[in-house]
Amino acid sequence: xxxxxxxxxLVGALSAVLPVTPVEPYVIAVVTTTGDAAWLVGTVAGxxxxxxxxxxFLAVRGTLRSVWIRGRLTRAEGASRSATPAPPxxxxxxxxxxxxxxxxxxxxxxxxxxxxxxxxxxxxLTSAYAARTPxxxxxxxxxxxxxxxxxxTLVASAPGLLHALHLV
Numbered sequence: 001x002x003x004x005x006x007x008x009x010l011v012g013a014l015s016a017v018l019p020v021t022p023v024e025p026y027v028i029a030v031v032t033t034t035g036d037a038a039w040l041v042g043t044v045a046g047x048x049x050x051x052x053x054x055x056x057f058l059a060v061r062g063t064l065r066s067v068w069i070r071g072r073l074t075r076a077e078g079a080s081r082s083a084t085p086a087p088p089x090x091x092x093x094x095x096x097x098x099x100x101x102x103x104x105x106x107x108x109x110x111x112x113x114x115x116x117x118x119x120x121x122x123x124x125l126t127s128a129y130a131a132r133t134p135x136x137x138x139x140x141x142x143x144x145x146x147x148x149x150x151x152x153t154l155v156a157s158a159p160g161l162l163h164a165l166h167l168v
Contacts, residue, residue, distance in 0.1 A: 004034065005044050012048020012152075017056060019124055023049065027156040038160065042153030049152075050145040053127045057140050060131035108133045109143050116147025123148075 008030060015023040027045050031038050063069055101107050108130055115126040123144070130140055 004030065004036070005040075008041060008044045009048040009051075012045040012148075013052040014048075016049045016052025016124070019122070023152065024155045027152050028159060031156040032159050038156035039153045042151075042156050043149045045152040045156075046145055046147075046149035049123075049148045050141055053123060053144050054137065054141055056124060056127045057131045058137065060128045064132055102129070103133050105133060105135045105139065108135050109139060112140065112143050113147045116144050117151050119151070 008026070011021070011026050012023050015021045015026075023045050027038075027041050030036060030041050102111060111121075112123075112126050112130050112135075115121050115123045127140075127144070
């Protein structure tokens with residue numbers, strides 16, 4: 001039993017950093033073959049995904065704060081400014097305004113939560129973007145865990161719900 005939950009935690013963490021290994025089919029299989037509670041399997045898978053996404057979040061944040069990387073990016077940005085044309089004015093204003101809103105922790109947390117529950121935008125990309133915002137690792141983790149637990153619990157419950165409704 002403990003080994004099963006440890007494996008679910010590991011599969012969740014692995015799927016966070018390797019998107020080609022989705023955890024959703026795994027949680028469905030665990031619930032249907034073992035009879036474990038969907039909320040428990042969903043919570044453990046959510047914790048694993050949160051651990052993996054937290055590693056991504058912290059790695060990107062550390063990279064962005066690296067003095068060496070920042071120096072390289074600044075030099076590359078200066079060189080590319082003269083080589084590429086600026087986007088049209090209206091698009092540039094819209095992009096700047098949208099990015100400014102997402103840089104606020106409350107809006108970034110809402111986008112992260114939506115991504116964690118629905119998968120849109122992909123959580124891996126959202127985690128990387130959130131790393132550049134002032135969002136704390138604790139808020140990131142709590143938001144990600146809550147959203148992923150909801151998602152995986154619903155997914156793990158789906159076969160039982162379909163059976164209860166006599167749809168299968």
